[in-house]
Amino acid sequence: MSDNRTGTAGGRAATLSDVAKIAGVSLATASKAINGRGEVAAATRQRVLEAAKKISFTPNELARSLINGRTGTVGLLTSDLEGRFVIPILMGAEDAFGAGQVNVFLCDARGDAIREQHHLNALLTRRVDGIIVVGRSTDPRPSLGHNIPVPVVYAYAPSEDPTDVSITPDNRAGGRLAVEHLIACGRSKIAMITGEAAYAAAQDRAAGVMDALGDAGLELVGRPMFSEWSEHWGRDASAMLFRQFPDIDGIVAGSDQIARGVLDTMRDLGREVPHDVAVVSFDNWEILATNSRPELTSIDANLQQLGRMAATRIFDAIDGTAAAPGVENLPGRLVIRGSTIARR
Amino acid sequence: MSDNRTGTAGGRAATLSDVAKIAGVSLATASKAINGRGEVAAATRQRVLEAAKKISFTPNELARSLINGRTGTVGLLTSDLEGRFVIPILMGAEDAFGAGQVNVFLCDARGDAIREQHHLNALLTRRVDGIIVVGRSTDPRPSLGHNIPVPVVYAYAPSEDPTDVSITPDNRAGGRLAVEHLIACGRSKIAMITGEAAYAAAQDRAAGVMDALGDAGLELVGRPMFSEWSEHWGRDASAMLFRQFPDIDGIVAGSDQIARGVLDTMRDLGREVPHDVAVVSFDNWEILATNSRPELTSIDANLQQLGRMAATRIFDAIDGTAAAPGVENLPGRLVIRGSTIARR
DNA sequence: CTGAAAGCGCTTACAG
DNA sequence: CTGAAAGCGCTTACAG
Numbered sequence: 001m002s003d004n005r006t007g008t009a010g011g012r013a014a015t016l017s018d019v020a021k022i023a024g025v026s027l028a029t030a031s032k033a034i035n036g037r038g039e040v041a042a043a044t045r046q047r048v049l050e051a052a053k054k055i056s057f058t059p060n061e062l063a064r065s066l067i068n069g070r071t072g073t074v075g076l077l078t079s080d081l082e083g084r085f086v087i088p089i090l091m092g093a094e095d096a097f098g099a100g101q102v103n104v105f106l107c108d109a110r111g112d113a114i115r116e117q118h119h120l121n122a123l124l125t126r127r128v129d130g131i132i133v134v135g136r137s138t139d140p141r142p143s144l145g146h147n148i149p150v151p152v153v154y155a156y157a158p159s160e161d162p163t164d165v166s167i168t169p170d171n172r173a174g175g176r177l178a179v180e181h182l183i184a185c186g187r188s189k190i191a192m193i194t195g196e197a198a199y200a201a202a203q204d205r206a207a208g209v210m211d212a213l214g215d216a217g218l219e220l221v222g223r224p225m226f227s228e229w230s231e232h233w234g235r236d237a238s239a240m241l242f243r244q245f246p247d248i249d250g251i252v253a254g255s256d257q258i259a260r261g262v263l264d265t266m267r268d269l270g271r272e273v274p275h276d277v278a279v280v281s282f283d284n285w286e287i288l289a290t291n292s293r294p295e296l297t298s299i300d301a302n303l304q305q306l307g308r309m310a311a312t313r314i315f316d317a318i319d320g321t322a323a324a325p326g327v328e329n330l331p332g333r334l335v336i337r338g339s340t341i342a343r344r
Numbered sequence: 345m346s347d348n349r350t351g352t353a354g355g356r357a358a359t360l361s362d363v364a365k366i367a368g369v370s371l372a373t374a375s376k377a378i379n380g381r382g383e384v385a386a387a388t389r390q391r392v393l394e395a396a397k398k399i400s401f402t403p404n405e406l407a408r409s410l411i412n413g414r415t416g417t418v419g420l421l422t423s424d425l426e427g428r429f430v431i432p433i434l435m436g437a438e439d440a441f442g443a444g445q446v447n448v449f450l451c452d453a454r455g456d457a458i459r460e461q462h463h464l465n466a467l468l469t470r471r472v473d474g475i476i477v478v479g480r481s482t483d484p485r486p487s488l489g490h491n492i493p494v495p496v497v498y499a500y501a502p503s504e505d506p507t508d509v510s511i512t513p514d515n516r517a518g519g520r521l522a523v524e525h526l527i528a529c530g531r532s533k534i535a536m537i538t539g540e541a542a543y544a545a546a547q548d549r550a551a552g553v554m555d556a557l558g559d560a561g562l563e564l565v566g567r568p569m570f571s572e573w574s575e576h577w578g579r580d581a582s583a584m585l586f587r588q589f590p591d592i593d594g595i596v597a598g599s600d601q602i603a604r605g606v607l608d609t610m611r612d613l614g615r616e617v618p619h620d621v622a623v624v625s626f627d628n629w630e631i632l633a634t635n636s637r638p639e640l641t642s643i644d645a646n647l648q649q650l651g652r653m654a655a656t657r658i659f660d661a662i663d664g665t666a667a668a669p670g671v672e673n674l675p676g677r678l679v680i681r682g683s684t685i686a687r688r
Numbered sequence: 689c690t691g692a693a694a695g696c697g698c699t700t701a702c703a704g
Numbered sequence: 705c706t707g708a709a710a711g712c713g714c715t716t717a718c719a720g
Contacts, residue, residue, distance in 0.1 A: 028706075
């Protein structure tokens, strides 16, 4: 097969007319044969398919979309591509849409509202069938409004507008999960080191921690320590904490990164994890969680599932069976490793 | 403004005919006015624009594309979305295409050839103007072939076919860079701990390391140690290494993860970094490199630039000024931190 | 400066 | 079973 960058001798892509001409049938018949629609004689269909194959005919989806009003495309509007959180969501959505069925337009607004508006316009101009908006944190974000002619679903960051459809991780339930696990591991002197207080994720997790401690008749040791979402902070905070409260036996870390810092300090202080101190964290970022000493017990936010759900909501809305508006909170799951339960 | 999910009272999106009717002009004139083309009286243009605004007219890009033969879309065919490497490339490409100008179809083949073919077909059916194929490693990958009617550029993983256009990191030069830096830091007893030998990246970096050592009249201490790209391996390998060669004063780590493991072991062994042992690694994965003790000197592969270049190649090919085929090797850059040069 | 007409590639009633 | 015709939403020569 020679190098052919056009598909036909004429220097342009093969068209249904080309196929019809070669097969000696009308455009209408060629169309029906290709699409398996209408009553077409088996022999005729055969001829058409052969002709199509011969000239590598690829139907032009643009023309089809123009007719049936659906493009089979969806826009993914994110504000933070580099973020580790949007990627699994994006994968889940891509997954749910299926290979070759629905295609996803990826748009990264870089956290810039102007850029987001540009992208939104471009998406509408291309007649996407729906839009998924993926935020970079779980803090509510401004709504795109209701003047958008296609369904919109907000993932990770919920919309500020309660009449929009949003799906976000249930961080409060996650905080409960963390503490309940520590208690189940026999811990009762539990402290919390977490990220920036301005983040809803930090607040929600802390609230869940408090809920669960209260239910168990326990109190947090010290106050929740808010600062950076970093290993550095994990190291520094845990050093401070143990100076003040040497008998802590359980720590909830706001992220795997923070937990990694905590583990470093435990090692420096000669405290054994999990024997002396059990550590549970959030994110279940595998590459961090499975390479530490010991490995980290962590709460996975099920982001890929979150992406799949967002895609499903879009489908439903397109099919007219729209979900009830509001914020849906997706529970996370506890992944148990060596930082809370010793390996034999 | 009321909740309007359609754009017009008729329950469908506003059309140029609607605009023309309201403005009291012909379709042709409306088109020219909207596009700033042709000679249209200022007053007429004004009326048309007002009408368009009134009914929130958004031109249907599908129809335009059908006419001019270009869609302003590009396909991004990746095999590994979760990989940290494809994301910056993807961002760079998205960046180069600009907000709202060209839109990117994201397709993740999950490393499955069948799925890739499905996605490829879908992209062609949607008449993308070009395709960027982003591999998950720097190992050459099968070509998509030359029967594709649009330009194709391979990023990160080059194509096996030298007549394709490929851009890949220059890992050999990176290996040189690493060693030259260690030598500049006064080190002469240098060892290398790296990832799986089956990876071109591992081999190329090792080759560059050997080149630079040879040029300096030095020899590697021991042999390059190949195994997992993990912290675990970094810890274990460096422990073995120092047992055998206690006087090593410089280590090239094949990745930041491996380097993190090396740092852990140095700390366990009581060796001070960088005073006793300097460590340089690859990837410059910030979240790992800037949170270690000390921070990591690392070689950044300039992946975002790689993505931008790939996008540029696509543009050029569309404009008919195609790049010469072959593999282009993009040099990395050394980012110096505390693991090779002590902070004051 | 304005508009009627043809056409981009395809599908879908509707006749035959 | 097959095909002529209209039409999806838009643009572009070409007349006027």
